[in-house]
Amino acid sequence: MSIVSRFAPSPTGYLHVGGARTALFSWLYARKFGGTFILRIEDTDLERSSQESVDAILDGMNWLGLDWDQGPFYQTKRFDLYKEVVAQLLADGKAYKCFCTVEEVDAMREAQMAAGEKPKYNGMWRDRTDHPTDKPFVIRFKNPQEGVVVIDDLIKGRIEVANAELDDLIIARSDGTPTYNLTVVVDDWKMGVTHVIRGDDHVNNTPRQMNILAALGAELPKYAHVPMILGDDGKRLSKRHGAVGVMQYRDNGFLPQALLNYLVRLGWSHGDQEIFSIEELVQLFDLSACNRAPSAFNTEKLLWLNQHYIRTLPASEVAKHLEWHLSEQKLDISQGPSLEQLIAVQGERVKTLKELVEVSRYFYEDFAEFDEAAAKKHLRPVAAEPLKSVQQQLATLTDWNAETVHAAINTAAESLGLGMGKVGMPLRVAVTGGGNSPSLDVTVALIGRERAIARIDLALSYIEKRGEAA
Numbered sequence: 059m060s061i062v063s064r065f066a067p068s069p070t071g072y073l074h075v076g077g078a079r080t081a082l083f084s085w086l087y088a089r090k091f092g093g094t095f096i097l098r099i100e101d102t103d104l105e106r107s108s109q110e111s112v113d114a115i116l117d118g119m120n121w122l123g124l125d126w127d128q129g130p131f132y133q134t135k136r137f138d139l140y141k142e143v144v145a146q147l148l149a150d151g152k153a154y155k156c157f158c159t160v161e162e163v164d165a166m167r168e169a170q171m172a173a174g175e176k177p178k179y180n181g182m183w184r185d186r187t188d189h190p191t192d193k194p195f196v197i198r199f200k201n202p203q204e205g206v207v208v209i210d211d212l213i214k215g216r217i218e219v220a221n222a223e224l225d226d227l228i229i230a231r232s233d234g235t236p237t238y239n240l241t242v243v244v245d246d247w248k249m250g251v252t253h254v255i256r257g258d259d260h261v262n263n264t265p266r267q268m269n270i271l272a273a274l275g276a277e278l279p280k281y282a283h284v285p286m287i288l289g290d291d292g293k294r295l296s297k298r299h300g301a302v303g304v305m306q307y308r309d310n311g312f313l314p315q316a317l318l319n320y321l322v323r324l325g326w327s328h329g330d331q332e333i334f335s336i337e338e339l340v341q342l343f344d345l346s347a348c349n350r351a352p353s354a355f356n357t358e359k360l361l362w363l364n365q366h367y368i369r370t371l372p373a374s375e376v377a378k379h380l381e382w383h384l385s386e387q388k389l390d391i392s393q394g395p396s397l398e399q400l401i402a403v404q405g406e407r408v409k410t411l412k413e414l415v416e417v418s419r420y421f422y423e424d425f426a427e428f429d430e431a432a433a434k435k436h437l438r439p440v441a442a443e444p445l446k447s448v449q450q451q452l453a454t455l456t457d458w459n460a461e462t463v464h465a466a467i468n469t470a471a472e473s474l475g476l477g478m479g480k481v482g483m484p485l486r487v488a489v490t491g492g493g494n495s496p497s498l499d500v501t502v503a504l505i506g507r508e509r510a511i512a513r514i515d516l517a518l519s520y521i522e523k524r525g526e527a528a
């Protein structure tokens with residue numbers, strides 16, 4: 059049997075990390091078995107759905123590299139099909155028209171609650187034939203009244219629900235539009251979905267959907283309900299916990315490889331291995347090794363993984379993502395080192411790409427002021443002479459690279475009988491504007507001769523002014 063799985067988001071917001079993890083599990087499952095992965099946009103709730111959300115979902119899927127084989131299918135384009143199926147169920151006596159008014163249904167509920175019963179539709183139109191011709195009606199599914207539905211959930215194990223617990227749910231509203239449970243069922247059936255992998259907030263819908271599928275004579279798919287993700291405080295993950303949209307993680311400087319690795323481990327394990335390439339995941343992933351319990355989001359671990367991937371992925375891969383951040387922070391790559399050079403010198407020093415770009419501004423643009431604390435500490439009058447000497451040495455270099463720059467700094471320090479410590483920090487602050495940078499020779503080499511010399515001038519005038527003020 060060929061596997062067909064799907065991701066079926068409702069476009070009512072961005073692709074959040076919970077949805078992304080569900081998509082990832084579903085995608086991995088299809089890829090593992092060489093099956094088909096379908097993307098289906100469940101946009102029947104016209105009020106809450108928007109094109110913007112559709113775009114956000116597609117962007118998120120693309121950024122994560124979760125490609126689909128079929129779709130995106132839009133449920134709003136499939137209304138004819140749903141209507142046909144509803145009509146068929148009616149014709150077969152597996153669904154019926156219910157003429158209850160909203161008030162009647164409310165009254166039914168209240169009476170049941172007052173009697174201490176669980177509120178549910180009591181089936182009052184289930185067997186009636188005295189249909190009015192001039193009243194609005196909804197269409198309800200004739201749920202079996204006896205027996206149990208058994209879900210052999212691939213993650214949660216066996217779940218049994220008595221049919222007596224389920225009422226006859228509405229499958230078409232009074233305006234004729236189909237309801238959520240009907241559209242999902244029709245699509246899973248018509249699209250040949252063999253594995254429904256989705257969030258466990260849908261576990262209550264599953265027995266109802268299985269009953270409808272059975273009434274349609276459809277083969278039942280297998281179900282796997284993925285437990286939810288909690289914030290690090292144990293509460294359901296929400297905006298309160300910071301970023302929840304996938305693209306927000308991109309904006310914050312995460313690599314898709316890190317987020318995918320993080321999300322898969324959040325709910326699945328393979329021994330105590332933490333780092334997985336996508337190829338490995340496709341090979342190793344299995345629904346049976348997924349956690350049944352919710353998992354808590356841990357930003358520290360995500361940062362750790364991100365750092366790992368910044369350091370270990372081929373620079374060309376990191377560069378693809380870094381480029382976006384440079385333009386986002388309005389830095390012009392043609393004004394400084396190449397992306398690969400930048401990754402080589404800064405990659406080890408940061409946890410996110412956003413941070414990488416933030417600490418690299420001085421490579422691409424000049425600054426008018428020095429970091430106050432660093433300048434106070436290192437650009438003192440005693441630093442003037444060593445800075446001048448380094449400047450002279452740099453000016454004489456014919457070859458300009460990290461080695462020659464290194465030698466020039468050494469020569470300057472030696473000529474004054476000073477250790478590197480007395481020269482290094484003032485020079486670092488002078489050329490970068492602050493007290494942190496990669497190793498000085500490489501940094502100066504990448505900044506370039508003219509810029510380095512001009513910035514030392516700026517530092518010298520800062521020192522001079524400071525001397526006058528004292």
Ligand code: GLU
Pocket residue numbers: 065066067068100242255256257260
């Ligand atoms: N559209 C539903 C949601 O976004 C998912 C339905 C399903 O996966 O069956 O929650």
